[in-house]
Amino acid sequence: MSARLIFRGATVHTGLEGPSAIIPRGQVVVDHGRIVSVGPEGPVSGGELIDCTGQHLCPGFIDAHTHIGNLPEGFVGESKDFNEMTHPVTPQMRALDAIWPGDVAFAKARAHGVTTVCTLPGSANVVGGTGVVLKTVGNDVEQMALRPHDHLKVAFGHTVKHSHGIKAGRMPLTRMGIAHLFRDAFERAERYEQARLLSPEATPRDRGLEVLVQALNREIPLRAHAYRADDILTALRLAKEFGLDLILEHAYEAPKVLDQVVAAGAGIVYGPSFRTCGSSEQLDFGFEHVKTLIDAGLRVAVMTDHPIVPVQYLPLQAGLCVRHGLEPEQALRCITATAADLLGVADRVGRLRAGLDADLVRLDGPPLSVETRTTGVWIDGVPVG
Numbered sequence: 001m002s003a004r005l006i007f008r009g010a011t012v013h014t015g016l017e018g019p020s021a022i023i024p025r026g027q028v029v030v031d032h033g034r035i036v037s038v039g040p041e042g043p044v045s046g047g048e049l050i051d052c053t054g055q056h057l058c059p060g061f062i063d064a065h066t067h068i069g070n071l072p073e074g075f076v077g078e079s080k081d082f083n084e085m086t087h088p089v090t091p092q093m094r095a096l097d098a099i100w101p102g103d104v105a106f107a108k109a110r111a112h113g114v115t116t117v118c119t120l121p122g123s124a125n126v127v128g129g130t131g132v133v134l135k136t137v138g139n140d141v142e143q144m145a146l147r148p149h150d151h152l153k154v155a156f157g158h159t160v161k162h163s164h165g166i167k168a169g170r171m172p173l174t175r176m177g178i179a180h181l182f183r184d185a186f187e188r189a190e191r192y193e194q195a196r197l198l199s200p201e202a203t204p205r206d207r208g209l210e211v212l213v214q215a216l217n218r219e220i221p222l223r224a225h226a227y228r229a230d231d232i233l234t235a236l237r238l239a240k241e242f243g244l245d246l247i248l249e250h251a252y253e254a255p256k257v258l259d260q261v262v263a264a265g266a267g268i269v270y271g272p273s274f275r276t277c278g279s280s281e282q283l284d285f286g287f288e289h290v291k292t293l294i295d296a297g298l299r300v301a302v303m304t305d306h307p308i309v310p311v312q313y314l315p316l317q318a319g320l321c322v323r324h325g326l327e328p329e330q331a332l333r334c335i336t337a338t339a340a341d342l343l344g345v346a347d348r349v350g351r352l353r354a355g356l357d358a359d360l361v362r363l364d365g366p367p368l369s370v371e372t373r374t375t376g377v378w379i380d381g382v383p384v385g
Contacts, residue, residue: 004047005030005381007360013058013329013367014038015337015351021329028057030358033380038352055375058332058367059352060115060359062339063314064269065223065249065303068106068117069099069141073307083122084129088164088172089185092208093129095119096148099141105311109136110384112312113361113374116146116340116349123155123225124163126172126181130211131223133343135359137379146345151247152215154182155225156234158279179234186242189213221245221344223269227281229253236264247342250305252285255292267299267342270334272309273317287317288324290334301339302331319368332367 012026029037029044070082081098084090099119109117120131130149138144156178165173172178189212195203214220222244224235232254239246247267248254254261254268261268270290277283293300302318304311318331326334340350348357358381365372377384 003032003381005050005358005378006044006047007050007052007057007362008041010052010055010057010362012038012352013056013332014353015059015333016353017329017333026057028352028360030360030378030381033358033382035352035354035356035358037354050376052362054364056363056365056367056372057352058113058361058363059336059350060361060377060379061113061314061335062116062301062343062350063109063114063304063306063311063335064118064301064339064343065271066117066119066306066311067122068109068136068306068311069101069103069119070095071122071307072100072103073105083124083163085124085163085168088125088160088170089127089181090125090129090208091127091152091185091211093121094132094149095121095130096132096141096145099132099134101139101141101144105306106136107385109311110377110379111374112315113363113377114311114314115359115361115377115379116343116345117306117311118151118343120151120223121153123153123159126154126160126178127185127212128153128155130220133345135379137382137384146348147343149211150220150344151223152211152220153223153225154235156231157226157228158281159225175231175234179238182238183241186212186216186238189216190242215244216242218243218245221247221267221342223247223249225249227252229256231281232257233260236260236266239266240264249303251293252282252289255289256284258292258296261293262296262298267301268293269301269303269339269342271303271317272305273302273320274313275308286324287320290321290331291324291326294326294330299338299342300334301342302334315368315372316370319370322368328366328368 012023121128131151134144362376
């Protein structure tokens with residue numbers, strides 16, 4: 001295949017807002033893995049022509065919250081690598097060190113147009129470690145990574161209490177204990193930062209506290225697992241107390257405390273949404289909530305939490321938001337542009353725009369329709385199966 005590609009004749013969904021969102025009979029030109037132009041069909045010299053007449057072309061889909069690679073499919077009974085449950089506070093853990101690119105889920109993701117994912121540690125710990133944003137093709141996770149350790153996972157509620165207080169007989173047994181351990185960790189990080197500034201040679205480096213200092217300095221966002229309204233409010237309270245950049249994960253009951261979430265300016269990665277309820281925290285979810293949150297001015301991405309919902313069904317989850325009132329291009333942005341914004345990779349992926357990576361999905365129908373099939377996927381301008 002030529003390094004220069006001309007995708008011509010498709011209905012192009014750019015991931016942008018306003019009049020540029022859709023280009024009928026559009027054209028996307030790619031050169032050496034980058035997009036060089038997007039616009040109406042027109043003359044172009046040189047390169048390989050890819051006829052997309054009658055089809056749809058959109059940015060590669062982005063799943064902003066998964067456990068792909070560190071919770072691999074098909075290994076029942078084997079221990080998994082997504083929760084270091086030996087201690088409730090483990091900021092030094094890195095998802096990058098646990099991801100197996102041989103997980104068959106990567107191939108399933110690519111086949112259905114999911115070209116970028118964020119793999120996070122699980123939700124067993126108050127502080128679980130850092131996640132990684134990566135492309136879904138490759139056999140070396142460092143080469144696949146767009147940002148290696150750029151998201152700090154924390155968690156509130158039942159999963160943490162069950163993993164430590166109930167199963168292991170140690171703190172936290174209650175939501176009070178979770179909040180205490182959170183505060184204690186970040187207060188230790190504040191003291192550590194001051195000590196490093198005043199006397200660096202006398203203060204040994206601590207990998208975990210270094211990560212917390214990054215969060216305190218808003219160099220990395222806090223990804224807070226919180227389903228229930230009270231846990232959401234606790235996350236907001238603690239983020240305000242320590243000046244943290246907060247993104248709420250799951251957030252099923254966010255509409256119940258909408259004013260507070262809006263006032264805090266928190267991002268939301270919502271879902272997964274077609275599932276049974278694993279606990280009482282998960283009773284109040286619905287696709288209609290995505291529209292409510294977006295209408296309130298919040299940045300919202302939709303996730304699968306793979307393998308809770310298989311990663312290949314990401315576009316179907318966004319499509320079900322359309323059934324509940326969200327405009328199709330808004331829903332598409334939940335798994336492209338807005339997801340890229342929340343993950344801090346909008347300079348690379350999420351839109352069809354000159355200068356970005358040539359991650360494209362070609363479809364035989366509208367992107368989020370249940371009847372639509374994927375007819376081609378390109379990552380960095382290279383076709384992938």
